[in-house]
Amino acid sequence: MQRSNTDVWVGLLVVVGAAALLFLAMQSANLLSISWQKTYEINALFDNIGGLKKQAAVKSAGVVVGRVQDIRFDDKSFQANVVMAMDVRYQFPKDSSLKILTSGLLGEQYIGIEAGSEVANLAPGDKVQSTQSAVVLENLISRFLYNKASDAGSAPAGN
Amino acid sequence: MRLILAGIGAWVRQWLADVGHAALLFFRLLWLGPSCLKRFSLVRDQMHFLGNHSLAIIAVSGLFVGFVLALQGYNTLQKFGSASALGLLVALSLVRELGPVVSALLFTGRAGTSLTAEIGLMKAGEQLSAMEMMAIDPVSRILAPRFWAGVLVMPILGTVFSAVGIVGGWLVGVVMIGVDAGSFWGQMQDGVDVWSDVGNGFIKTVVFGLTVSFIALRQGFEAQATPEGVARATTRTVVMASLTVLALDFVLTALMFKL
Numbered sequence: 001m002q003r004s005n006t007d008v009w010v011g012l013l014v015v016v017g018a019a020a021l022l023f024l025a026m027q028s029a030n031l032l033s034i035s036w037q038k039t040y041e042i043n044a045l046f047d048n049i050g051g052l053k054k055q056a057a058v059k060s061a062g063v064v065v066g067r068v069q070d071i072r073f074d075d076k077s078f079q080a081n082v083v084m085a086m087d088v089r090y091q092f093p094k095d096s097s098l099k100i101l102t103s104g105l106l107g108e109q110y111i112g113i114e115a116g117s118e119v120a121n122l123a124p125g126d127k128v129q130s131t132q133s134a135v136v137l138e139n140l141i142s143r144f145l146y147n148k149a150s151d152a153g154s155a156p157a158g159n
Numbered sequence: 160m161r162l163i164l165a166g167i168g169a170w171v172r173q174w175l176a177d178v179g180h181a182a183l184l185f186f187r188l189l190w191l192g193p194s195c196l197k198r199f200s201l202v203r204d205q206m207h208f209l210g211n212h213s214l215a216i217i218a219v220s221g222l223f224v225g226f227v228l229a230l231q232g233y234n235t236l237q238k239f240g241s242a243s244a245l246g247l248l249v250a251l252s253l254v255r256e257l258g259p260v261v262s263a264l265l266f267t268g269r270a271g272t273s274l275t276a277e278i279g280l281m282k283a284g285e286q287l288s289a290m291e292m293m294a295i296d297p298v299s300r301i302l303a304p305r306f307w308a309g310v311l312v313m314p315i316l317g318t319v320f321s322a323v324g325i326v327g328g329w330l331v332g333v334v335m336i337g338v339d340a341g342s343f344w345g346q347m348q349d350g351v352d353v354w355s356d357v358g359n360g361f362i363k364t365v366v367f368g369l370t371v372s373f374i375a376l377r378q379g380f381e382a383q384a385t386p387e388g389v390a391r392a393t394t395r396t397v398v399m400a401s402l403t404v405l406a407l408d409f410v411l412t413a414l415m416f417k418l
Contacts, residue, residue, distance in 0.1 A: 006207045013210045017315030020322035024254060024357045027325075027344065057349075 050134025225327020278379025313368025
């Protein structure tokens with residue numbers, strides 16, 4: 001009797017542990033929605049991806065429609081080749097354009113996809129032609145300073 | 160001069176011998192794993208003693224750690240206008256660090272000390288010598304089941320701690336303070352990775368389980384067979400196990416989460 005009682009309690013302990021692990025995996029790490037949704041792959045070349053990372057979101061109108069699956073360097077064109085896994089529920093025209101955007105002022109970077117107007121949709125393995133690189137803060141600042149300097153140089157001549 | 164040198168030499172030799180004994184005992188316990196799990200009833204009884212009886216303290220501590228994390232995290236995050244990342248903060252700190260470490264420290268206090276005291280008293284009462292006289296190996300009959308029970312139980316306790324802590328963070332963050340529930344869970348699910356965060360946290364709990372059980376058992380086994388000896392061994396279990404867990408946590412974190 002004592003024997004089976006202990007068995008029950010230890011069994012309960014193990015079940016509680018397994019439930020906790022399941023909770024962590026499902027609720028906090030979202031294991032299911034990553035692996036079970038069907039996706040199709042598209043890729044694109046970017047001049048500069050900035051701080052884009054794997055698993056970054058691909059968003060359209062603010063809704064997550066896919067994730068960055070892989071980032072490689074293409075040594076033929078010297079550009080970054082980004083592979084994205086798109087949710088099969090969402091289809092985009094072939095001439096859609098991609099932009100690397102930043103959420104918030106200094107937040108995480110994600111890819112924004114803007115729908116084009118063509119009738120045919122992007123098929124698995126397609127390459128998106130129209131891309132816009134990430135805004136690199138250093139370039140922005142140096143351009144701003146350059147403009148400032150040229151303004152300052154031309155201002156006295158004008159007056 | 161000669162005396163000092165001899166003193167240093169003796170100390171080093173003693174220390175090396177201690178390390179050697181500890182390593183021998185550790186590998187022996189590991190080696191005894193399969194035969195020990197074959198007689199599972201011994202391990203089961205110890206799991207009941209170490210695990211079920213620690214579950215309440217682990218769950219309650221987890222709940223309160225979650226509460227405090229949510230309160231403090233909200234205060235800090237709100238200054239940067241990113242209170243929506245509260246879920247991510249609570250989940251990552253619990254799953255990566257606090258869950259494994261705090262539950263290992265609690266396990267040391269709750270279960271490790273009782274292991275040391277039990278083994279030490281068995282030794283003081285000459286029960287271990289009596290078993291040896293009957294040709295029963297105390298390491299395989301007494302130490303190994305307790306060791307493996309500790310190793311099996313610790314991951315369960317650490318995981319429960321993290322899960323309950325996240326629920327606690329949700330209670331304070333969402334129910335009490337009023338952070339948006341969608342962003343609380345959404346940011347968490349975006350930022351927490353199953354393998355690199357939950358998985359590595361789980362590995363940490365396994366390593367801590369090995370560490371704490373082994374230190375507790377060895378201190379009991381090597382204790383002087385007197386009441387003071389047992390008292391000293393119990394104190395040493397807490398000090399050594401806690402320090403080892405914290406130091407190992409640093410090493411494991413450096414190995415796992417390199418940027």
